[in-house]
Amino acid sequence: MKIVVFGLGALGTAFATFLKESGHTVYGITKIEYEPLLKNKTLKVSGIWGNHEAKLDGIYSSVEKIKDDIDVVFLTVKSYDTEKAVQQIKSIVGENTLVVVAQNGYGNYETVSSVIGKEHTLLARVIFGSKVIKPGEVEITVNADDVRIGDPSKTIPEEKILKVACLIKHSGIPASYDPDVYKTLWDKILYNCALNPLGALLECSYGTLASIEETREVMDSIIDEIFLVTEKHNIQLNWENPQEYKKHFYENLIPPTKEHFPSMYHDIKAGKKIEIDALNGAIVRLAKEKGLKVPTNETITKLIKAKEKIKRGKFKR
């Protein structure tokens, strides 16, 4: 198959290395500032899935140099770069091209499918941990579940989706077809919205957040507001009501990850841009569309944006 991995960060480097190693034609798209660094580099993956390396068929900062008809595009940029990325991807989407949105949070699938069409857009929920050692080299730290892949719009034939799921799985990354991938992604959104910004603001682990009455109340409020918003938008969740989710959240999800600090915590400390607009910020946008108030998500979003600006020095004094 002919594949483009759009975005060679922690996730994209892992996908590109495994896919190339399994024999496909793989092109990587990276940011212009990383192009000189990466263009002749052999990508490397270490960690829980062993050591892997691969030299791609081309690493560029734009899709212009790709002349092949592309079968699958993996979109692996951060959410704040999705709109820019999809404008480029548009030009390499042919009749049979599928784009796999393999990002965090809400809004990426919606943005991509609105530009290139639902019949070309697949959604993947990725939940393994990958850490950049240096550009082009990543370590797989943990795998919580298969990459789940599916079509929220139910317009793409199952056999095509299965083919992409097999492509990933055969490359060495656990993956499976998920007819309910949209609900599955929302499970991750719920979890990330409740834990990531608070862990980043208070600089503490998931277990600490669940141990303190006040942070539990704030997380409960974040979750309640998400159920309010998704209900008004007819977004189906895996849970009947907030109580059912909270029980699962505190009893099953937190305990095994209680020592974990959110990636948002590490990213803010490192002065990186934060994907809050695809998490709690997305809840605020969805609420505004329906005239709803989600003050907890709104305050938390603003505090994260402020903390990000302070750490990056991005404000006028």
Place this chain on the structure above:
Amino acid sequence: MKIVVFGLGALGTAFATFLKESGHTVYGITKIEYEPLLKNKTLKVSGIWGNHEAKLDGIYSSVEKIKDDIDVVFLTVKSYDTEKAVQQIKSIVGENTLVVVAQNGYGNYETVSSVIGKEHTLLARVIFGSKVIKPGEVEITVNADDVRIGDPSKTIPEEKILKVACLIKHSGIPASYDPDVYKTLWDKILYNCALNPLGALLECSYGTLASIEETREVMDSIIDEIFLVTEKHNIQLNWENPQEYKKHFYENLIPPTKEHFPSMYHDIKAGKKIEIDALNGAIVRLAKEKGLKVPTNETITKLIKAKEKIKRGKFKR
């Protein structure tokens, strides 16, 4: 005059030293754990008002040992200790005793006057900066305005209030009578509620908070909610509406203190208890009494309480 200073922290040490130095009989009440350290100590004040020292007529951990009829009690404990303190003070309040509530935030005057009577309770708004060097030794760092003293209930004759104002002023601490002391205290509450918790959460200066769009929006919301709550409680402020206050806040109050980090920031870092229940936490209580929602103050209060617990290690893991 015979005076008790109840609470020998940053503020109480300054009051006790100046009052004793100016010739009065002054007893100090301190926490039981500080009694051995302080009982024979000469209190010391340094800083912008020069060097002062005084040996009090007694430093105890309870009022039981005080046999004199007391003219004035200065209540200088932190807000979270007010209820406990007033139960002790009750026993030394005679017919002519006045208690000066010289604390931060909302609720102290209300608590004290409800226990010992409005006719015995004066309110002081203290806005000079005092820093503990070590127990019994403080440094005066800044003076924003006179100690303003008055009677919110208008039941105490003016000449008695003036006498207490003069007592303070003649001891060397700038002070004046303020018929509108309740409004004056609320000005400080507004300022502290908007700036202190955010500066403590985001670990930044007042100027930074005012420079970032998102923190301005959160501060605006905190202020709006305070106006909502005070209006429903018929609490008079110095400002017709939130817009008028915000203009004053951003244009006049912030610029001269823009480099300042809130004391709450330093206190949280030092693992101290935080007076949030007399600030944003008080707004939440006042809102609940009237069935109002103040979600921004509520979230901010919970985040500060959580941060306090994390820094103090006060939670079950």
